[in-house]
Amino acid sequence: MELRQLECFVAVADEANFTRAAARLHIVQSAVSSTIKSLERELGTPLLDRNSKRVLLTDAGAALLPRARATLHAAQEAADAVAEVRGGLRGTLRLGTMTSVRLLDLPALLGEFHRRHPGVVLQTSAVPSGSQGLVDALLERRLDLAFVSVPGPCPAGVTLTDLTSSVLDLVVPAGHPLAGRHSVSITELTGLDFVDSPVGYGNRTVADRAFAAASVPRRVAVEITDVGTGVDFVRHGLGVALLPRFALRETADIATLTVSDADLDWPLSLAVPSEYRPGAAARAMIAMAREFVT
Structure with missing residues (x-):
């Protein structure tokens, strides 16, 4: 298996749609389809059910998905470690926000982060279902980090930085x-x-x-x-x-x-999945957010 195959598979699983997965990966839909088919041939079983209105995971696909996410996360950690040694962060940070984050100056924070770490691509998105939707996206590994408001006990599966x-x-x-x-x-x-x-x-x-x-x-x-x-x-x-x-x-x-x-x-807190150690870019964002509220 190749990382690109797993990346395409995870994107289709997340989006439940080949067209949206292709847009997310910035490649044409035919490339996504052919990459998934090559992965299915290599594993000897269908991973996706293409007969429904939405693309659904087969049992084999559901078994592969968490392991594919873990593999991609490990590969990103390896790249982050090399980048830190070379003196600069690289990669993509998927950051979720609430629709109103006025307790801190978010545009200023993101602007300063970009100036300090120009090699990191920031993908920000607001989830219309509020903080609970952001927590769900973190648990599904569709986000790396999210600004959330979670009163009371910390939800299972995430770690909060107040x-x-x-x-x-x-x-x-x-x-x-x-x-x-x-x-x-x-x-x-x-x-x-x-x-x-x-x-x-x-x-x-x-x-x-x-x-x-x-x-x-x-x-x-x-x-x-x-x-x-x-x-x-x-x-x-x-x-x-x-x-x-x-x-x-x-x-x-x-x-x-x-x-x-x-x-x-x-x-207001920053949340990350508990299952994985935050990547270098996520750790840098957490440290900078603390600067902006102290």
Whole structure:
């Protein structure tokens, strides 16, 4: 087996589509197909089921996939070790981000990383299913590293490097009965309509855990994927919201209160798969991210 064969196989398995796999590898689709066929001939068994609407793994393909990922990771580690000796990092770093990462200046961080390590290609992507989707992508080895918000126990299979956090404050319209107060108890929020992120987003998990701990029911009336728009939903009367302080801005038609008796700390961390030691580029990104939040 050749590394290129395994790379093509993993790409098709991840994308469940030959066209998308070819685009990811920057080669033509026919080259992907012929490479997979040569691997199947060498192993003497089909690895992919091409008869369905989506390309699916056969039992043999499912058995090969984790070993193919491990082989590619080991090869990348070997290349990283040589690059470090030669004085420069090389390769590709697949970095996942949340749709809103304003607790640190991500463009500045990535720009500085590129200046220090121009030989590393950064592939960044935001997963629409929030931090849980990013963790899933790490476990499936579709990402090398991801900025996530994972309150509570660390998920199995990943290692977290804590970076920083933000408190979630209650935001209400200016005419709301609570608008004249500075703080509120979580028990006083029963029956209110909330604007919040979908399940799987870190800030939603923080809020859900706080309400569950207080045995207070909560109704989410509007779901948004960008916390930066939360203030606008509140000021237009669509509900109240628990928003991180970095997303708040001065405006006359909202009021902000602290929730005095709830744990509403929203953490930001970098996550890597626990099964493998992070590559040199991932380790460099973790170290630089720490610089940006200290």
